[in-house]
């Protein structure tokens with residue numbers, strides 16, 4: 001997952017971090033090369049369609065970044081094998097333009113493109129696009145029509161419609177162009193599309209979201225579901241839920257892959273990886289409600305006190321959490337303590353490696369799926385989750401770019417290959433092949449010429465009747 005300014009809010013402050021969005025081409029080129037050299041399935045470009053000062057400390061990577069479909073096209077030109085996922089938001093995109101742009105980039109990349117389909121709503125985006133928002137409770141219905149329309153448009157032409165017969169002068173097989181008219185409750189589009197059928201037939205659809213509505217949507221429509229998962233047992237339950245929705249929609253359970261975001265912080269040794277995470281926490285501008293430059297108040301000590309049900313009066317951020325104070329934390333507070341211990345090697349009341357309130361607050365304030373360790377411990381985590389049936393794979397987030405991502409590709413990927421858990425290099429050509437997804441047939445049977453003839457026959461009747 002490519003977040004140029006880093007997926008951890010303080011990542012850009014780390015020494016050596018990319019921090020100038022105007023130079024995104026440089027870090028994108030480096031990241032794409034690293035990812036492809038490691039044989040990763042895809043690079044994922046997310047999307048958010050508005051900006052504002054409130055993002056500076058919460059999600060700085062959203063402040064200003066290149067448009068995902070532009071990034072896909074750029075990356076397609078500098079890579080040869082890796083898949084490229086460009087996110088578009090169904091509520092703010094037209095199906096014709098989206099089908100055309102993605103069919104085009106699939107052609108230009110020889111079948112390596114997927115759509116990240118976002119269904120989120122955002123009042124900023126409503127204002128930016130000047131459109132009446134899709135009613136909140138019908139966003140997923142709208143998105144379902146959007147996907148159906150996309151697939152219909154991608155099937156406008158048969159794979160072999162362009163016969164290009166020089167001797168007869170026949171360029172196309174007229175029977176290979178289909179009527180694609182789609183007339184739903186929300187989506188109305190005629191077509192056919194003025195782009196060839198994509199090399200993958202239908203570029204895969206990846207849907208990110210963790211709500212019940214998102215899981216249902218993914219089960220019914222997506223090729224890959226990207227879901228935030230806290231524990232393996234949760235992943236197993238989510239997989240079952242998605243499979244039920246897939247089956248109810250007439251699909252097979254294995255038609256939908258389940259992947260989870262993960263933020264590995266890896267170094268040659270475990271203490272070195274702890275040091276990187278400690279530094280990210282130190283650089284996080286957490287503070288109390290009125291502290292200048294701090295994260296929003298929801299990430300203050302006061303809010304932490306509320307969620308762990310424990311008064312935190314007169315404590316300093318860098319003060320150790322005493323055993324006595326820890327005993328008063330509720331279940332969520334105990335989970336935070338366990339997470340801090342796993343990510344930092346710290347424990348209660350142990351001198352300079354004591355758990356401090358800063359670490360507890362940072363872990364609450366930044367709900368990133370951080371996993372800290374050396375190559376072996378991070379690979380153990382991957383293996384365990386896959387073996388327990390929690391996920392089919394992971395989408396790697398980097399706290400900043402490029403160093404932690406380089407460390408992941410140079411340390412963890414070879415370890416997974418050594419263990420026989422990841423292929424060495426690419427076997428397939430297209431993204432569908434990387435993911436083990438079949439290539440869909442063209443679903444249109446009736447050529448446009450025949451429907452035109454039928455329409456003409458209807459016209460004759462009308463003329464005859466008059």
Ligand SMILES: Cc1cc2nc3c(=O)[nH]c(=O)nc-3n(C[C@H](O)[C@H](O)[C@H](O)COP(=O)(O)O)c2cc1C
Pocket residue numbers: 045046047048087089118119120121208209210211212213214226227228261
């Ligand atoms: C790992 C991950 C990445 C996501 N990336 C995006 C994104 O780039 N753009 C977007 O609009 N939504 C993205 N989402 C989805 C939203 O965060 C949210 O889950 C979605 O709007 C569904 O929530 P809802 O069903 O409550 O609307 C992502 C979700 C996850 C889990």
